C-alpha cells in the first residue's frame with residue numbers, strides 16, 4: 279500500500295444511504311445513535327434535518343477529527359464518543375427522544391487504505407488489523423496460537439477451506455522468523471497457487487483475523503442486546519452487514535424476537551408470548567446496480583431492521599445460540 283496516500287483525501291461512500299434515510303425519516307424529530315460513525319456519512323445526512331440530533335460512536339480515534347468538525351457546525355445537535363458500541367449503555371444519556379440506532383458494520387475505505395492498520399493484503403510489515411481500542415493485534419494471534427487454534431479461527435471466522443494447511447505452514451514459518459503481513463499473504467498464495475478467482479486468496483484469512491483481533495462477534499452480540507435495551511418502544515434498529523457471520527447473527531436476532539414464541543426454555547409453553555420486534559420485511563435490502571457500480575465495496579452489504587415493540591432483558595438464548603463463536607473468540611484470552 280502506498281504510504282504517501284493522504285487519509286483525509288480518501289472518500290468513504292456511505293452504503294445504502296437512501297434506504298437508511300427512507301426507513302428513519304418517518305421518525306425525524308428526535309435523537310439517532312450512529313454506532314459506526316466512520317467518516318460521518320450517516321450522521322451528516324441525519325443532521326441535515328434541523329429537528330434531529332445525533333449521538334455518534336466509533337472505536338477508531340481517527341474519527342475524532344471528523345467528529346470535532348461536525349461538533350463545530352452542529353454544536354448541541356451532535357455528540358461523539360470514542361468507545362466500542364458494545365458499551366452503548368455507558369454513553370452520556372442526557373439526550374432526549376431516542377428514535378433509532380444504526381450499525382454500519384465492518385471497516386471503512388479510509389481504514390483499509392490506512393497502511394498502519396494493515397487491513398489490506400497490500401500492507402507491508404508487522405501484522406496489525408486493529409480498528410481501535412484493542413487488546414491484541416494480528417501479530418499476537420499469528421505468532422502465539424497453535425495449529426488447532428489457528429485452524430478453528432480461519433475455518434469458523436473466515437470459512438476458509440484451507441484452514442488447517444495454512445495454520446501448519448504458519449507454525450513452520452514462525453519457527454525461524456516472525457510472520458509479517460507480506461509473509462502471511464505469500465504463505466496463503468503458495469498454498470492456493472492454482473486458485474485464481476475474483477476474490478483475493480487471502481480474503482478469508484484476513485477476515486478471520488480482523489474478526490478475532492477486534493472481538494467482532496462479542497461486539498455485535500452485546501452491541502445488539504445493549505442497543506435493544508437502550509432503545510424505547512417504537513424506535514428502529516438498523517444493521518448493515520458485510521459478511522455471512524455478521525448477517526447470521528443479526529438475522530437470528532431480528533427473526534427470533536419478532537416471532538410469537540416463548541423466549542425462555544424455563545417457562546412452560548402456555549405462558550403468554552410477546553413479540554419484541556416488528557419486521558417490516560423478512561428479506562434484506564441490498565444495494566442496487568447503480569450503487570454497486572459507483573461503490574463496488576457495497577456489493578456484499580445487507581440491510582436488516584426492526585421496530586421495537588416490547589422491553590425485554592433476558593437474551594441468554596441468543597448468547598447461547600452463538601456461544602460456539604464466542605468460544606473461538608476467547609482463544610486469544612491466553613495471549
Ligand SMILES: C[S@@+](CC[C@H](N)C(=O)[O-])C[C@H]1O[C@@H](n2cnc3c(N)ncnc32)[C@H](O)[C@@H]1O
Pocket residue numbers: 290291292293313314315316317318319320335336337338341361362363364382383384385386409410497
Ligand atoms: C463501514 S464503517 C462506517 C462508515 C460510516 N457509516 C460512514 O458513512 O462514514 C464502520 C465503522 O465502524 C467502526 N466500528 C467497527 N466496529 C466497531 C465497534 N465495535 N464499536 C465502535 N465502532 C466500530 C469502524 O471503526 C468504522 O469506522
